[in-house]
Amino acid sequence: MKARGLVGHREVHGRSPRRPLALVALLTALLAASAAVAASAPAVPVKVDWLTFAGNNSREGWNPAESIIGRGNVHRLRQAWSVKIGGLMNTQPLYAAGVPVRVRGGHGRIVVKDLVIAASDKGRVAAVDAATGKKVWQRRFASLHLSSCGDLPYYGITGTPVIDRATNSLYLVDGKGVLEHLNLSNGRTRHHRKILSDPSDEHDWSALTLFHGRIYAELASYCDNPPYHGQVDAISTRTGRITRWFVTGLPGPNGGGIWSWGGVSVDPSGRAIYTATGNSIGSSDHLGYAERVVRLTPKLRVVASNYPGLPQIGDADFGATPMLYRAPGCPPQLAVGNKHGTFFVYDRDNIGRGPVQRIGLGGSSNGSQALIGVAAYLPTERTVYVTNPSRRGGFGAGMLAFQVTGNCRLALRWQAAGPGGATSSPTIADGVVFYGTGGSGRVIALDARSGKRLWTSRRMRQVWGPPTVVNGAVYVTSFDGRLRAFTVR
Numbered sequence: 001m002k003a004r005g006l007v008g009h010r011e012v013h014g015r016s017p018r019r020p021l022a023l024v025a026l027l028t029a030l031l032a033a034s035a036a037v038a039a040s041a042p043a044v045p046v047k048v049d050w051l052t053f054a055g056n057n058s059r060e061g062w063n064p065a066e067s068i069i070g071r072g073n074v075h076r077l078r079q080a081w082s083v084k085i086g087g088l089m090n091t092q093p094l095y096a097a098g099v100p101v102r103v104r105g106g107h108g109r110i111v112v113k114d115l116v117i118a119a120s121d122k123g124r125v126a127a128v129d130a131a132t133g134k135k136v137w138q139r140r141f142a143s144l145h146l147s148s149c150g151d152l153p154y155y156g157i158t159g160t161p162v163i164d165r166a167t168n169s170l171y172l173v174d175g176k177g178v179l180e181h182l183n184l185s186n187g188r189t190r191h192h193r194k195i196l197s198d199p200s201d202e203h204d205w206s207a208l209t210l211f212h213g214r215i216y217a218e219l220a221s222y223c224d225n226p227p228y229h230g231q232v233d234a235i236s237t238r239t240g241r242i243t244r245w246f247v248t249g250l251p252g253p254n255g256g257g258i259w260s261w262g263g264v265s266v267d268p269s270g271r272a273i274y275t276a277t278g279n280s281i282g283s284s285d286h287l288g289y290a291e292r293v294v295r296l297t298p299k300l301r302v303v304a305s306n307y308p309g310l311p312q313i314g315d316a317d318f319g320a321t322p323m324l325y326r327a328p329g330c331p332p333q334l335a336v337g338n339k340h341g342t343f344f345v346y347d348r349d350n351i352g353r354g355p356v357q358r359i360g361l362g363g364s365s366n367g368s369q370a371l372i373g374v375a376a377y378l379p380t381e382r383t384v385y386v387t388n389p390s391r392r393g394g395f396g397a398g399m400l401a402f403q404v405t406g407n408c409r410l411a412l413r414w415q416a417a418g419p420g421g422a423t424s425s426p427t428i429a430d431g432v433v434f435y436g437t438g439g440s441g442r443v444i445a446l447d448a449r450s451g452k453r454l455w456t457s458r459r460m461r462q463v464w465g466p467p468t469v470v471n472g473a474v475y476v477t478s479f480d481g482r483l484r485a486f487t488v489r
Contacts, residue, residue, distance in 0.1 A: 047097035047114065050470045051163040053207035054092075054374060054425065057266035058324040061376030061385075061466065066429035068472030069488060074432050074445050074454045077474060078489040081133025082482050087122030087143075088152060089477035090261060091160040092207070093468040094118075099127075099168070101136055101185050115184070116468075116475055117163070118483040123156030123174050127187060128483060130473065137187035141174035144199065146222060155222065159263065160207035160465070162215065164237070171215050171237075173204040179215065179235055193240045195219075201228045206321075207263035211273070212298060213237050216264050218275065220257025224315070226281055230256035230290070232264060232273075234300055245300035247277050248288035255280035256290040261465075262321030262374040262425065266298075267332070267348070273298060274348065276318035276336050286310070291317050293336060293344070295351045304352040308344055315365040316340045319372035324348065327382045330408035335377075335384055339363055339370035341392060345410060357409050362390030362397060368421050368439065374466075376426040376433070378448055383413055385433055385448075387423040399426070399433060399446055414451035418444065422464075429469035436463030436476065443467050443476055443486075457486065 046065070054061040069077070094117040103109045114130040123143035127136045143156030152158075154175070161172035163184060170182040177196020182189055195217060196202050206218040214234045221228035230247040247256030257278040258264075264273045272295050280290035286307045294305040310316040322334040333356075337343045341363025344355040363371035375386040382404040390397050398418030402410035424436035432454060433446045441462050445455040462479035469475075474486040 047471045049097055049163070049165065050093075050095040050468050051165065052094070052210065053160040053262055054376070054466065055427075057209060057211060058268060059262050059265045059321055059374050060323065060325060061374065061425060061427050062378055063427070063429040063469055066469055066471075069432065069469060069474065070430035071432060071447055071454065073488050076488045077445075077455055077457070077486045079458075080473065080485045080487040082484045083126075083128055083133045083135065084481055085118050085120050085126050085477075085483055086124045086481045087120030087154060087156065088479045089118060089120045089481065089483075090158055090464045091119045091477060092465045093475040093477055093483060094161065094163055095130065095468060095470045095475070096163050096165065096184060097471065099185055114471070116483065116485070117161060117170060118477050119157035119161055119172060120481060121152055121154045121156045121158060125157060125161070125172060125187070126483075127184070130471070130485070133485060139182070139187045141172070141180060142178065143175035155203050159204045159217070160261070162208040162210045164210055167237075171208055171210065173208065173217055175199065175203070177202065177204065179217065181237075191240065193235060193242075195233050195235065195242060201225070205259035205261065207261060209263045209266060209273075210237075211266045212270065214298065216273065218258035218263055220259035220278060224255070224257070224281070226254035228254055228257065230258050230278060232258065232275060232296070232300060234298070243300050245296065245302070247290055248280050253280045253282035253287050255282070256288060260319055260321045260372070260374070265322050265324050265334070267324060270298070272296065272303060272348075274322040274324065274334060276320060276322055278317035278319075279315065285312060285316070293318070293322060293334075293346060293351055295348065304350075306346070306351050306354050308342075308355050308358075310338055310342070311340055313365075319370055321374045322346075322348075323375040323377060323384075325377040325379075325384065327379075327404040327408065329406070330404060333408065335375045335386070335410075337361065337363070337371040337375070337386065339365060339372060341371045341389075343371070343386060359402075359410065360393055361386070361388045361395055361400070362392040364390070370422055372422050374425040376428050378428050381448060383448070384410055385426045385428065387418065387426065387435055388415075389422050390420055397421075399435065399444075399451065401448070401451060416446050416451035416453060424464055425466040427466050427469050434467045434469055434474060436465065436467060438462060438464055441478065443474065460484070
């Protein structure tokens with residue numbers, strides 16, 4: 001104790017012992033050399049997470065941290081590994097870097113792994129080692145087989161799960177409407193909570209959203225077969241308490257399902273969540289809050305809504321999640337499309353005034369041709385990207401890029417021809433736009449500035465889930481039940 005106190009006293013008063021001048025010179029030279037080496041060495045990219053559908057709760061679909069895959073080398077992407085999950089997959093892969101995992105047979109030894117999470121309609125979910133493609137753990141939860149509904153053979157995990165790094169947790173909803181809370185490291189159940197009273201009539205199609213201690217889940221039917229009531233559930237991660245908002249009221253007319261794959265979006269201010277709803281079943285298709293863009297508080301109180309006047313032919317409801325964006329000099333806005341092909345822009349603090357812009361794109365009531373993907377936004381280019389399922393007016397099938405103009409409206413910047421039909425939502429990374437082509441089973445990469453095609457994957461079965469581009473790899477789920485990783489070779 002005395003020695004420590006004396007040293008401190010000497011340092012405070014500036015009377016530290018003298019060092020030989022030769023030693024000081026040597027230390028100075030070594031430090032300078034080390035600094036020069038550090039300055040010349042290439043920077044090691046910091047690994048980032050992809051914890052929710054489209055990368056963030058605004059659903060922008062943009063990874064601002066990607067620097068390994070870009071315009072100059074994306075053409076060199078090759079499959080690095082492929083692993084069988086089983087079932088059909090609509091979900092987007094999730095990524096968690098640096099997860100502590102106990103080694104099997106390692107006498108309690110812990111290693112750190114980067115995990116990719118994938119889930120399927122058969123209720124299967126797996127955590128895969130991002131480096132090797134080997135499964136770290138896997139689970140199987142409930143799924144329903146409904147011969148009366150032709151959309152899918154099984155209904156298990158259709159909505160993309162969500163990861164909570166703060167508690168090392170993974171949340172998902174299975175085919176019987178049970179919210180499962182899993183340990184991210186080993187897949188073991190921590191808690192579970194049934195959120196559906198009748199899973200034979202209702203299903204969670206949409207991605208889960210985690211915000212301020214609540215999991216948001218959105219419910220719809222299987223094939224518009226009543227009885228069902230579209231709703232948003234907010235489940236407390238601490239207590240399990242559920243707050244519900246019913247689209248058409250309760251009791252109320254059937255319908256109003258929320259089945260877009262993107263779930264709800266959350267305003268970065270934290271004051272509002274946004275959704276777009278399906279049709280009601282009754283005297284009108286827009287009873288209550290059906291067929292509307294809706295702004296709610298995080299506690300699910302309606303603040304504003306708008307019915308934009310959808311065509312009353314066939315099944316014209318919304319099949320997409322509002323994508324939130326804000327270009328410099330513009331108010332906060334959102335973009336969302338309805339299945340028949342109208343793409344709407346709203347000032348999101350003034351939803352009740354109606355859309356500020358309507359763009360007529362391709363679409364139909366037929367699921368294979370409907371406009372159902374969530375748009376994406378690249379802030380550095382002030383550009384919104386949306387896939388167009390079919391030719392309409394001056395817009396062809398494929399990817400469309402709309403630049404935000406000085407008056408805060410969207411103007412076509414470029415269009416790139418694609419196979420047409422419904423597709424996945426886009427994902428943007430380092431100046432490249434990636435998307436899955438749906439039934440034609442490929443992933444396409446385009447230059448975000450020009451629309452030039454830079455890469456096309458080999459054919460898979462069907463690709464409906466958005467590709468995840470993170471830490472130098474592209475992860476893809478498909479209808480052959482496989483999770484694939486593509487890296488630059």
